[in-house]
Amino acid sequence: xxxxxxxxxxxxxxxxxxxxxxxxxxxxxxxxxxxxxxxxxxxxxxxxxxxxxxxxxxxxxxxxxxxxxxxxxxxxxxxxxxxxxxxxxxxxxxxxxxxxxxxxxxxxxxxxxxxxxxxxxxxxxxxxxxxxxxxxxxxxxxxxxxxxxxxxxxxxxxxxxxxxxxxxxxxxxxxxxxxxxxxxxxxxxxxxxxxxxxxx
Amino acid sequence: xxxxxxxxxxxxxxxxxxxxxxxxxxxxxxxxxxxxxxxxxxxxxxxxxxxxxxxxxxxxxxxxxxxxxxxxxxxxxxxxxxxxxxxxxxxxxxxxxxxxxxxxxxxxxxxxxxxxxxxxxxxxxxxxxxxxxxxxxxxxxxxxxxxxxxxxxxxxxxxxxxxxxxxxxxxxxxxxxxxxxxxxxxxxxxxxxxxxxxxxxxxxxxxxxxxxxxxxxxxxxxxxxxxxxxxxxxxxxxxxxxxxxxxxxxxxxxxxxxxxxxxxxxxxxxxxxxxxxxxxxxxxxxxxxxxxxxxxxxxxxxxxxxxxxxxxxxxxxxxxxxxxxxxxxxxxxxxxxxxxxxxxxxxxxxxxxxxxxxxxxxxxxxxxxxxxxxxxxxxxxxxxxxxxxxxxxxxxxxxxxxxxxxxxxxxxxxxxxxxxxxxxxxxxxxxxxxxxxxxxxxxxxxxxxxxxxxxxxxxxxxxxxxxxxx
Ligand code: SF4
Numbered sequence: 001x002x003x004x005x006x007x008x009x010x011x012x013x014x015x016x017x018x019x020x021x022x023x024x025x026x027x028x029x030x031x032x033x034x035x036x037x038x039x040x041x042x043x044x045x046x047x048x049x050x051x052x053x054x055x056x057x058x059x060x061x062x063x064x065x066x067x068x069x070x071x072x073x074x075x076x077x078x079x080x081x082x083x084x085x086x087x088x089x090x091x092x093x094x095x096x097x098x099x100x101x102x103x104x105x106x107x108x109x110x111x112x113x114x115x116x117x118x119x120x121x122x123x124x125x126x127x128x129x130x131x132x133x134x135x136x137x138x139x140x141x142x143x144x145x146x147x148x149x150x151x152x153x154x155x156x157x158x159x160x161x162x163x164x165x166x167x168x169x170x171x172x173x174x175x176x177x178x179x180x181x182x183x184x185x186x187x188x189x190x191x192x193x194x195x196x197x198x199x200x
Numbered sequence: 201x202x203x204x205x206x207x208x209x210x211x212x213x214x215x216x217x218x219x220x221x222x223x224x225x226x227x228x229x230x231x232x233x234x235x236x237x238x239x240x241x242x243x244x245x246x247x248x249x250x251x252x253x254x255x256x257x258x259x260x261x262x263x264x265x266x267x268x269x270x271x272x273x274x275x276x277x278x279x280x281x282x283x284x285x286x287x288x289x290x291x292x293x294x295x296x297x298x299x300x301x302x303x304x305x306x307x308x309x310x311x312x313x314x315x316x317x318x319x320x321x322x323x324x325x326x327x328x329x330x331x332x333x334x335x336x337x338x339x340x341x342x343x344x345x346x347x348x349x350x351x352x353x354x355x356x357x358x359x360x361x362x363x364x365x366x367x368x369x370x371x372x373x374x375x376x377x378x379x380x381x382x383x384x385x386x387x388x389x390x391x392x393x394x395x396x397x398x399x400x401x402x403x404x405x406x407x408x409x410x411x412x413x414x415x416x417x418x419x420x421x422x423x424x425x426x427x428x429x430x431x432x433x434x435x436x437x438x439x440x441x442x443x444x445x446x447x448x449x450x451x452x453x454x455x456x457x458x459x460x461x462x463x464x465x466x467x468x469x470x471x472x473x474x475x476x477x478x479x480x481x482x483x484x485x486x487x488x489x490x491x492x493x494x495x496x497x498x499x500x501x502x503x504x505x506x507x508x509x510x511x512x513x514x515x516x517x518x519x520x521x522x523x524x525x526x527x528x529x530x531x532x533x534x535x536x537x538x539x540x541x542x543x544x545x546x547x548x549x550x551x552x553x554x555x556x557x558x559x560x561x562x563x564x565x566x567x568x569x570x571x572x573x574x575x576x577x578x579x580x581x582x583x584x585x586x587x588x589x590x591x592x593x594x595x596x597x598x599x600x601x602x603x604x605x606x607x608x609x610x611x612x613x614x615x616x617x618x619x620x621x622x623x624x625x626x627x628x629x630x631x632x633x634x635x636x637x638x639x640x641x642x643x644x645x646x647x648x649x650x651x652x653x654x655x656x657x658x659x660x661x662x663x664x665x666x667x668x669x670x
Contacts, residue, residue, distance in 0.1 A: 034281050036288040037243030084240075084349060113350055164221070173220045176350070177250075180225050180358040184253070186216050187359055190227045194213065195464040196322060196453075197229060197257065 004179060006172035007115055010097035011142040014152075015061045015068035016130035017046075022073065023080035024107065028089040030081075041085055042092030062093065065137055072130050073100035075123075078107025087111045097143045099150060099159065101126050112165045115174045117145050121159045125150070145169050202368035204474035206324075206437055207403055210343050211365055213468070214326045223362040229325040230337070231258040231355045232311045233298070235265060235285040236615070237330030241352035242292040252296040254359040259320060260293045260300040262286055263310040265615045268578050268605035272617060273303050282616070296356075309581020309607040312336040312549035316420060317583050319449025323438035323465035328355055333549050333631065335426035338435030339419035340442055341468065343403070345433050366432060367477035369402045373410040375485025380666040382559065383418030384551055384629070384649040386410055387425045388490035388500045393482050396498035399431025402477070405470065406436050410484040416445040417555045424550045425631050428497040437469045489665055491536050492633045492647040494524030499633075500647065503664045506533050527635055528644050536662045539646065543626040544575040544657035545638070546602075546650050548612040551629035552580025556650040557588050561596040563654035563668060569601030570660030576618065577602045578610040602657070614639040627656035 032044040050060040057063050071090065077100045078086060087110045090098070098111065098118045111118045121129070132139070132153050141152040143159070145166055150159045168174040180187075191197045202208055216225040231254070238260070245252070252258065265282040267273050277283040286303075293300035301307040301314060308314070312333055315321045323341035327334060330352045337344035351361050371390060390406075391398075404426055411422065419436050426434030436442075443462060446452045453461045488502035499521070501507065509532040513521045525532060530539070546552075546560055557577065569575045577597045579585035585607055588594050594604045611618040612630040619639030620626050626638055626645050633645035646662060655665040 034284075036239035036284055037246075038240050039243055039247075168221065171220060176219075176362045177244075177248075177354050177357045179219060180216075180354060180360050180362065181250075183216055183225060183360075184358065187225075187227060187253075190214060190216050191229075191254070191257075191359065194227075194229060195460055196325060 004172040004175045005115070007117060007169040007174070008146050009142060009144050010070060010117060011140060012069035012096065013065070013067060013138060014070045014072050014129070014133040014141050015065035016072045016133050017061050018074060018130060020075040021079055022077050024078060024083050024086040025080055027078065027086040028083065033083060033085050038085065038088045038092070041089040042094070045089035045093040065133070067094070069094055069096040070141060070143060071095050071098045072126060072133060073098060074126060075101040077103050079104040082106045084110050087114055087116060091116055099126065099129065099143065108162060108165065112162075112168055112174055113176070115169065117143060117161060117165065117169055119143055119145075119148075119150070119159045119161045121150060121157065125157050125159075202475055202477050204471035205368050205405060205476065206341055206435060206468050206470045207343060207368050207405065209468045210324055210326065213324070216360060219362055221362070223364055225360050226326060226363045227360050228328045228355050229257060230315065230320060230327045231359075232315055232327065232329035232334070233258060233260045233289070233352070234311050234329075234331065235262045235289040237349060238352055239285060239288040239292065240349050241356055242288070244353045245356055250357045252298065252356050255297040257359065258296075258298045258356070259315065260289060260298055261308055261311055261314050262289060262302060263607070264609045264613065266303065266308075266608040267616050268608050268610050268618060270606065273606065275303075306582050306586065309579070309583065310549045310552060310609055312420075312424065313552055313580030313584065316340070316416070317449070317581060319446055319452035322446065322452070322461070323442060324468040328361060332427045333424050335431070335434045336420055336424040336549060338423040338426065338433055339416060340446075341435055341438035341465065343433050343435065344423070346427065367402045368405055369399070370405045370407060370476040370479040372479060372481045373406060373408040373484050374481060375410050375483055375487075376413070377410060377484065378486055380651060380669055381487060381489055382649045382651065383414050383421040385487060385490045386414075386484050387422045388492070388497070388647065389484055389487055390482050391425065391429045391498050392490070392500045394429055394480065396428060396496050397430045399426065399429040402431050404429065404431045404434035405476070406434060411436055412439070415555065416441060417553045420553070421550050425497065428631055438465045489649060489652050491652065491662055492645070493528060493530050493536050494521065495527050495633055495635050496520065496524075497631065497633060497647060499524050501536065503536060503652075503662070506535055507531065509533050536646070537664060539662040540625060541573060541627045541646070541656045541661055542624040543611075543620060544569070544573055544602075544653050545578070545611045545626050545628045545630065546576065546653050547578030547580060547610055548630040549580060549609075550631045551650045552578065552584060554584055554587050556629065557584070557593050557597070558591070560650040560654035561593045563651050563658065563665060564596050564600035564602070567600060567658045569657045573657050573660050575600075575602040575657045576605060576611060578605045578618070579607050581607045600658070611638050613637055620645070627653045627662065629653050
């Protein structure tokens with residue numbers, strides 16, 4: 001399928017964001033939803049959590065693990081509202097993949113449409129991975145969507161990924177706009193076959 | 201599975217291909233956009249450096265956030281956020297070459313009012329808009345679907361959405377409507393019978409005598425509230441009434457093209473022997489005007505009936521009923537007649553058309569609004585406003601004590617200054633009585649027809665409009 005990258009593997013460094021039930025309001029505070037584009041959403045990712053009461057940047061993991069592209073989270077991440085702004089914010093901050101114990105369903109679907117794999121692993125594995133990153137922030141880690149594994153600390157562990165998400169990522173069909181754009185000739189044929197559309 | 205229905209035929213004519221995920225790629229023949237849900241989609245297009253694929257099949261107006269007074273509409277708008285949304289839409293449509301009916305035109309208004317009256321909505325089309333009331337356009341025999349931001353991006357970029365075909369339910373509405381009973385009452389009756397979740401996974405094909413006898417504006421009101429019954433889309437097969445309405449409108453075909461179009465329109469009507477996933481019957485014969493007593497559009501009764509008791513409500517709905525009694529402060533077993541009203545609001549994409557104001561004016565003629573009621577008339581479009589003013593309808597409203605405003609969504613969802621206050625009760629011609637929808641979360645909404653709103657404004661309480669008229 002033209003245009004949409006297939007996503008098999010994400011390699012890079014991690015950032016542990018510890019805590020269960022981190023909701024979309026924490027990930028992207030509602031007041032930033034007033035903006036008319038997603039352009040600036042990266043700056044608003046965890047906006048309040050990344051600042052102390054005086055508005056000064058604190059030691060939130062996103063502030064300290066700079067350059068990380070894989071977030072490691074805990075249970076029920078992304079719960080709350082359905083806002084697409086939350087995964088948009090994380091992606092624009094630089095996240096290319098997320099590993100957690102579990103995700104809220106709509107959040108996960110939104111990740112899919114952005115091409116950001118959201119993989120799950122058991123609590124013990126996630127904790128081990130978070131601890132490893134905390135002790136070795138520069139160490140490389142890798143998510144393998146096809147093999148359903150996570151590689152870190154010289155070891156390969158099993159992970160899970162939603163079936164539909166995995167297929168869409170591997171086949172490069174996660175981006176409906178790009179997929180549908182590859183059929184534009186047929187779209188124009190259909191349009192021109194309709195009596196109410198002017199020939200073009 | 202359905203076969204030979206209008207939905208099947210229009211779907212087939214618009215299907216480009218089946219996508220790898222199993223959904224159909226459906227061409228959208230008419231894309232309507234407004235200021236609230238489109239800017240992010242344009243932003244995403246810009247990021248990818250993609251042009252709008254069918255700018256001439258896309259039309260824009262501004263409705264949700266616009267103020268409804270002449271002072272309020274001066275630019276820049278007082279609310280920065282509203283001004284931002286409006287300027288973004290202006291800029292986006294200008295860059296893409298999309299027709300935009302802005303505040304400086306005399307055609308601005310609610311998308312679902314503007315597109316029909318300009319003749320943009322026609323039989324056999326697929327219509328999409330980033331708004332859940334897009335089913336409105338089904339009144340012409342088109343498929344109208346509400347879509348989200350990612351899908352708006354898809355339509356802008358490709359003229360298509362990825363969609364799953366739904367089941368088709370034929371809703372056969374029988375009987376004759378008496379005086380003082382309107383399309384709004386019919387759709388509320390349908391939702392009362394079939395429930396707010398009844399249409400999930402379905403589109404509704406409305407038919408039967410009670411539907412056939414409605415004029416186009418009535419049909420628009422019925423289809424408009426399909427989503428309140430859980431159906432993503434609802435439609436009525438086109439007939440003479442439809443063609444009559446369309447003829448001569450700005451975007452309607454003319455001359456030979458007209459005949460060609462009629463041929464197409466006739467061809468997409470549901471076949472006599474069409475197969476439906478199911479057929480339900482709703483008896484509207486002699487129904488009284490409907491009013492809502494609760495906090496969802498399924499919690500409605502004929503105004504002559506009492507509010508249902510918990511025992512009369514199906515088990516699964518009892519919790520919702522209890523919440524409704526509490527919020528609305530209504531007594532099970534009691535009548536809604538006599539329920540005090542503070543605000544009367546007439547307008548919206550359900551009931552903001554000329555016939556709505558005309559029927560309400562019949563009630564207001566020679567009467568005046570109760571001293572304690574704030575009464576607000578908000579035409580659905582500037583065209584509706586002009587027509588009403590030409591016919592002197594605005595004078596009837598003004599003399600009765602209504603404020604006569606300019607077009608917009610207004611107190612339907614309170615994104616501008618027109619807001620319901622805490623503890624206030626609004627007799628409303630809108631479509632949603634959800635808690636907080638019209639402003640303060642301690643406000644209360646009673647849904648009804650425009651004539652009923654006028655009667656409530658005059659009496660200061662919920663009444664049976666038929667008694668006022670007699
Ligand atoms: S009038 Fe109300 S329901 Fe209709 S488009 Fe506006 S906000 Fe939505």
